[in-house]
Amino acid sequence: MNSPAYRLGDLQLRILQSLWDRPDSSVAEVHAELKPERDLAYTTVATMLRKMETRGLVAHREEGRSFLYRALVAAEEVSRSVGQHLVDRLSSGSLTEAVSHLLTSREVSRDELDQLEKLIKEAKRRSK
């Protein structure tokens, strides 16, 4: 919000996603959730959550001896911000160009292309 969301680090974003999925998570829960992908120390997660709280990204309430955290920024908002930032970075603002980059730069399956086409048709319908 006040702090630009696109600047989120990888871990921060991952933590937010975890909290979007399960609001009111304890540090232990977030830590457990991230465990398979990142083998972080418990305190790493705790510290990051505290830092994120300072930045206004999350908030906590007490529950017994634990803190339960929740995200203060909406997934939508962050997605938009992060996406917008990429579009700016990649192609100084041209969405078409950005998507073109994405399409040409990796293998895209037939199936994905179909889905994408549907997405666009839908967007068209909505916009009309």
Added chain:
Amino acid sequence: MNSPAYRLGDLQLRILQSLWDRPDSSVAEVHAELKPERDLAYTTVATMLRKMETRGLVAHREEGRSFLYRALVAAEEVSRSVGQHLVDRLSSGSLTEAVSHLLTSREVSRDELDQLEKLIKEAKRRSK
């Protein structure tokens, strides 16, 4: 290459873009190119270029008393890397989802949608 390209900072990416556009640019030229958008000190650009050279992102050759820089990483490669990283961040790897995010998160003009549709058709044709 060896260092993951997606980690490029905004300024670094901007400098690379400038060099892709005009290879063998002096510091002064890069500085001038960026001037309108970012009013940076000359030495800021020079320092960043030196740092980027250390990281293997650019290289220079001497021309009189100036250094002429060129990018060592290809635009394609960086675009792919940056794009891929975003897709991972935004939707743990689903391109469709990522594009969907981009589409729903901002105003997309009719015209852009048309272009996008064309892009996809083209990709389909290519992949077949």
Added chain:
DNA sequence: TCAGTAATACTACCATGGTAGTTTTAAGGT
């Protein structure tokens, strides 16, 4: 030849993300 100038080199500083160890606190069971 010498002063000015334009270039690089060097140094420094700050913020932030990421990571984690150590210390304190408090709850809970025996």
Added chain:
DNA sequence: ACCTTAAAACTACCATGGTAGTATTACTGA
């Protein structure tokens, strides 16, 4: 009442991006 344990708090450290001032060097024109 005390020991264990789990939680938060505090502190610390490093890398990197970004930014720029100061020092040095070397060319160039008067």
